Amino acid sequence: MKKKLRESSLKGWLYLLPAILFLGFFMVYPLIDVFIYSFEEGYNFASQTYFGTGIYNYSYILHDPYFLQAVKNTFILVAVTVPLSTGIALLISVGLNSITALRNFLQTIYFLPYVTNTLAVGLVFMILFKKTAYSDGLINLLINWFGGSSVDFIEGPYWAKMFVLCFYTIWIVMPFKILILTSALSSINQDYYNAARVDGTSQFRIFRKITLPMISPMIFYLVITGFIGAFKAYSDAVALFGTDLNAAKMNTIVGYVYDMLYGDSGGYPSYASAAAVILFAIVLTITCINLLIGKKKVHY
Amino acid sequence: MEVILQNLTKKFPGRGRKNREEVVAVNDFNFEIPDGSLIGLLGPSGCGKSTTLHLISGLMKPTGGKIFFGEDDVTELPPENRGIGLVFQNYALYPHLTVKQNILFPLENLKGKDRLPRQKMLEKVREAAKLVQIDGLMERKPGELSGGQQQRVAIARALVKMPRVLLLDEPLSNLDARLRLQTREEIRRIQQETGITTIFVTHDQEEAMSISDQIVVMKEGVVQQTGKPQEVYDNPRNLFVAKFLGNPQINVFHAKIKGRRLYIGEDAVLNIRRISQEDVFRKDGSGKNALEKNDLRKDTSDAARLDDALTGWDAPVKEVYAGIRPEGFVPKADGPFFCELKGVEVMGRDISVVSANKASLSPTVRAIVSTENMADMGGTKAGFTLLSHKVFLFDKETEERIYFDAGAVG
Numbered sequence: 001m002k003k004k005l006r007e008s009s010l011k012g013w014l015y016l017l018p019a020i021l022f023l024g025f026f027m028v029y030p031l032i033d034v035f036i037y038s039f040e041e042g043y044n045f046a047s048q049t050y051f052g053t054g055i056y057n058y059s060y061i062l063h064d065p066y067f068l069q070a071v072k073n074t075f076i077l078v079a080v081t082v083p084l085s086t087g088i089a090l091l092i093s094v095g096l097n098s099i100t101a102l103r104n105f106l107q108t109i110y111f112l113p114y115v116t117n118t119l120a121v122g123l124v125f126m127i128l129f130k131k132t133a134y135s136d137g138l139i140n141l142l143i144n145w146f147g148g149s150s151v152d153f154i155e156g157p158y159w160a161k162m163f164v165l166c167f168y169t170i171w172i173v174m175p176f177k178i179l180i181l182t183s184a185l186s187s188i189n190q191d192y193y194n195a196a197r198v199d200g201t202s203q204f205r206i207f208r209k210i211t212l213p214m215i216s217p218m219i220f221y222l223v224i225t226g227f228i229g230a231f232k233a234y235s236d237a238v239a240l241f242g243t244d245l246n247a248a249k250m251n252t253i254v255g256y257v258y259d260m261l262y263g264d265s266g267g268y269p270s271y272a273s274a275a276a277v278i279l280f281a282i283v284l285t286i287t288c289i290n291l292l293i294g295k296k297k298v299h300y
Numbered sequence: 301m302e303v304i305l306q307n308l309t310k311k312f313p314g315r316g317r318k319n320r321e322e323v324v325a326v327n328d329f330n331f332e333i334p335d336g337s338l339i340g341l342l343g344p345s346g347c348g349k350s351t352t353l354h355l356i357s358g359l360m361k362p363t364g365g366k367i368f369f370g371e372d373d374v375t376e377l378p379p380e381n382r383g384i385g386l387v388f389q390n391y392a393l394y395p396h397l398t399v400k401q402n403i404l405f406p407l408e409n410l411k412g413k414d415r416l417p418r419q420k421m422l423e424k425v426r427e428a429a430k431l432v433q434i435d436g437l438m439e440r441k442p443g444e445l446s447g448g449q450q451q452r453v454a455i456a457r458a459l460v461k462m463p464r465v466l467l468l469d470e471p472l473s474n475l476d477a478r479l480r481l482q483t484r485e486e487i488r489r490i491q492q493e494t495g496i497t498t499i500f501v502t503h504d505q506e507e508a509m510s511i512s513d514q515i516v517v518m519k520e521g522v523v524q525q526t527g528k529p530q531e532v533y534d535n536p537r538n539l540f541v542a543k544f545l546g547n548p549q550i551n552v553f554h555a556k557i558k559g560r561r562l563y564i565g566e567d568a569v570l571n572i573r574r575i576s577q578e579d580v581f582r583k584d585g586s587g588k589n590a591l592e593k594n595d596l597r598k599d600t601s602d603a604a605r606l607d608d609a610l611t612g613w614d615a616p617v618k619e620v621y622a623g624i625r626p627e628g629f630v631p632k633a634d635g636p637f638f639c640e641l642k643g644v645e646v647m648g649r650d651i652s653v654v655s656a657n658k659a660s661l662s663p664t665v666r667a668i669v670s671t672e673n674m675a676d677m678g679g680t681k682a683g684f685t686l687l688s689h690k691v692f693l694f695d696k697e698t699e700e701r702i703y704f705d706a707g708a709v710g
Contacts, residue, residue, distance in 0.1 A: 191392035194359055199406035199461070200380030209405075213396040299396035 037273035045269060057274035061256075066246045067275060070256040073237075076162060077169060077252065078230040085170040086222055089177035094207070096178070097185040107182065114175035121172060122239025129153035129164050154241065161241065161250055169236050173229065177222050184218040185211070216298045224290050231283050234258065253279045301369050301383075301464035301497050303333040303356065308365035310351050310521075325351040327521040329365070333499065333514075338491045340508030340529075341501045343518035344544070349501045352518075353467050356499065357386050369464055382465075385458030385496075389470040391450045393442040399453050400438040403428055406461045428460040431490060448479045455490065466491070468500035472507055484511050505545050509533065517541050534689070539699040542623045542692055548652070548668070552661045555622035555693070562693070562704075564622055565659040569637045569686055572693075572704040620702060621661075621694040628690025629653070629667035633683050639665050641682040655682045 037043055038057055040050040061067045092110060096103055113121065128138045131152040135141075140150040153160045188211065196206050212219075234254040237245055245251035246259065253275060260272035308329035314320040325348040333339050341349040354360040356367060358379035366375045374382050393402050407421045416424070429435040432452040442450055451471065458466060471487060472480045488511040491498045502508050508515045509529040517524040517532065517540075525537045536542035542550050556563040562570040629637075631653070639655035642664065646652075653667040667684065693702040 189390070189392065191388045191390060192394065195386065195388060195392040195457075196405075197359065198357060198379045198384060198386045199409050201405075201409045205409065209397075210394060213394075216396075 034273045034276055037269055038277045040270055042268075043270045043273075045267075050270070057270045058278070061271050061275050061278070064271075066251060066259075067253075067256050069246075069249055070251040070253050073162070073165075073250060074231060074233065074252045077166060077233055078227060080166045081169045081173065081230050082223060082226040084166075085173050086177060086219065086226060088170070089174050089181055089222075090219070092174075093178050093181035093185055094211070096182050107178075110178050111175045113172055114179070118172065118235050119239050121168070122236070125164065125168050125240060126154065131156070155248070158249060161248065164240060165237060165250060168240060169230065169233060172236065173226065177226075180218055180222060181215065184215040188214045213299045217300055220290075220294045220298045224287060224294075227286050227290065228283055231279065231286070253282075302335045303465055303497055303499070304366075304368040305329050305331045305333075305352075305356075306366040306368070308352070308355060308367065309363050310348070310355055310360065311363045324521050326355065326362075329523055331516060331523070331526060333497060335370075336495045336497055337513040338488065338511060339497075339499045340512035340515045341499060341518065342505060342508040342515050342544070343503065343524075345503055346520075347518040348521040349503075349516075349518050350469055351521075353469055353499065353501050356465070357384055357467050358382050359386075383461075383463050385461065385463035385466045387451075387454045387458045387466075387468045387471055389473060391442070391454040391474075393450055393453055393457070395442050398439050398441055399429070399434060399445070400425060402442065402453055403456045403460050406457060410461075424460055425456075428456040431459065431493065432456045432486070446479075447475050448483055451475065451483055452486070455487070459490070459494065459496070463496065466494075466496045466498040468498065470502060471500055472502065472504070480507070487511060506547055509545065517544060519544075535701075536623075536692060537701055539621055539623065539694040539701075542694070542701075546625060548626050548666045550623045550625050550692075551665045551667075553622045553624070553657065553659045554661070555620050555659065557618040557620060557693075562622065562691075564637060565657065567635065567637050569622075570688055570691060619696050621696060621699070623692040623694065624686060625690040626652075626666050626668040628687045629669060629684040630687060631669055631683065632685040635683040635685070637684045637686055639682045639684070641680055653682060 039053050039055065041052050041054060041056050043050040096106060096110075099106075129140075130137050131140060131150060131154070136144070136150045137153070139153065144150060151157070151160045153164045155161075192210055192214070193206065196210055201209075232254050233252050237250050237252055237255060241248040241250045245255045251259070257272045257275045257279070260275060261267045261269060308326055309324070310326040312323045312325055314322050327348075329352060341352055343349045351360065355362050358374070358377060362375065366373060368374065369382065379386075394405065397405065403425045404421060407416060407424060410416070426435060429438060432455050434449060434452045434456065437445060437449060437453075442453065445453065451474075455468075455471075468487070472483055475483055484507055487498075487500070500508075500512075512529055514527060515529050515532055516526045519540050525532050525541045532541065533545050536545065539552070543552065553564045557572065560572060561568045562572050639657045641653070641655050643654045644651055645654060650668050650670050653669055655665045655667070656663060657665050667682075693704060694700065695702055
């Protein structure tokens with residue numbers, strides 16, 4: 001019996017081996033490597049040499065205005081888009097869940113951004129927001145129509161660019177959240193609502209006291225993945241403002257890491273690694289805080 | 301609160317291409333539920349009993365007919381204005397709230413002058429919890445309670461507002477056998493203590509019979525028979541009711557009436573004489589009974605008698621179904637009724653004799669006999685004499701009851 005058990009557990013490990021090897025090579029090893037690079041000064045990919053070890057890389061990027069700008073941008077992006085996108089998605093899902101006519105049609109419409117290419121959407125946003133020699137863009141036309149003056153959202157003031165970036169991000173991440181929340185809502189047993197109805201519960205109270213707690217695990221999941229996703233934002237900014245994000249002052253932390261890796265003259269992998277480790281630390285901290293809050297507020 | 305159902309009807313429209321026909325879930329339901337009584341709606345699944353309950357609760361709107369609570373016509377009222385308490389089959393306790401918060405929930409919904417001060421609310425919650433004996437579990441979440449405890453919490457939540465009518469949807473179906481027995485007595489006790497008119501739905505005849513003041517047997521949306529449990533059991537109106545009530549089930553045989561004698565197979569088992577239903581109920585001794593209230597008597601009119609004569613009661617041979625309750629068999633070596641003995645199951649208090657008969661509709665005939673009478677049992681043949689009041693005859697086509705008076709064969 002004991003021998004059989006060991007045999008079967010051996011077999012289990014054998015089945016897992018390909019996945020473990022794959023993850024080891026492409027996830028664990030690089031992670032450790034990045035950590036090591038971040039302490040090696042002036043590492044060079046080509047010669048595989050470095051000058052010395054220490055925390056100089058960290059001190060350098062923490063004094064780099066581009067990095068500080070990137071951190072600031074990322075934090076604004078996270079703080080604005082995560083709550084807004086989750087909140088709006090919740091409203092839309094509740095709306096979708098309470099109608100029967102056109103429901104499937106609207107669900108498809110809301111899901112479209114999810115299957116659309118990021119860069120293609122970026123292009124559309126450029127057309128909507130960009131001010132060119134020929135036209136002020138659709139949004140500016142609207143602003144003018146309401147009596148405001150044109151703003152250059154793509155190359156203009158910082159707040160305008162940030163607005164477009166946040167708007168874009170919210171629009172892009174919402175479909176997935178709506179998908180998750182509508183399925184969470186429709187899986188709530190109708191009897192809870194019937195029980196509440198018999199007791200004469202008001203709509204608002206039903207939402208706050210029954211619906212929200214019931215879907216709180218899903219909301220929590222969306223908030224955590226939302227935070228992580230927003231901290232890793234990069235392609236959205238590129239789609240809107242082009243590759244020279246530092247010049248546009250719209251860089252993100254991941255964008256900074258990328259620029260450092262593939263910048264001129266072979267890049268600075270040590271600085272990039274240090275920035276990546278800092279990003280990792282930030283995300284880890286925020287997620288831990290989320291989990292702590294979640295323990296109190298989420299009902300499984 | 302008296303509850304009156306008048307011609308209550310609920311139809312569901314057919315759906316889809318294949319299933320176009322509308323479904324009549326409840327068909328012309330008429331019933332008066334006396335104030336303070338416990339009523340069991342009984343029937344197999346799909347018979348419309350739960351729909352009836354939902355119509356009374358107001359969660360569904362009837363297609364036709366009216367519902368009165370006392371003098372008030374509540375047919376058009378939404379559920380929250382009817383003053384009902386509803387206990388769901390799965391209890392529908394809010395899993396994220398504690399027992400106390402769950403019971404408090406209906407009270408917190410009240411607005412304006414109906415809203416009690418907090419202290420008073422908590423007092424009411426305590427009272428309700430005490431009534432169902434869960435006052436020690438107030439801070440637990442539903443997930444930490446057993447099925448029976450959850451059931452009590454659900455009842456407490458339904459009772460805390462002091463409803464005019466309490467509705468229970470399959471209250472015991474999620475409990476294990478022993479808990480079911482205990483909880484059904486509990487429901488009876490709570491109902492009697494509060495005096496609230498209570499209607500509950502079940503597919504379990506034993507459950508309905510054991511605690512109800514009156515039962516309503518339904519089939520395919522149509523009420524088959526109403527009355528006190530024992531009366532319905534003793535005087536089923538048709539074959540369906542006879543088969544549905546009683547455990548073990550009634551034994552049904554192909555039988556013949558030939559010259560005022562009832563034959564099962566080749567055995568002449570009873571001497572019979574047709575009487576009217578009125579006579580049957582008069583024989584019951586009490587002089588009056590609840591069955592007189594419903595329309596059982598209407599087909600004893602002269603027209604029906606005449607009809608009987610034409611359809612062959614007086615004809616030389618009439619094929620009928622004979623239903624014999626398991627307790628209607630008394631072992632007697634020389635018959636007049638014989639079955640092939642297949643086995644004997646001893647159950648302590650009494651004995652279940654399993655046998656077979658060619659005329660039986662089911663492969664086995666089950667008789668419950670007391671241990672003292674077992675002396676006459678032996679060999680491969682089981683001889684019985686029948687208790688005539690445990691034998692019911694039914695028309696083969698309509699499956700309606702044929703009433704008769706009987707004497708032993710001799």
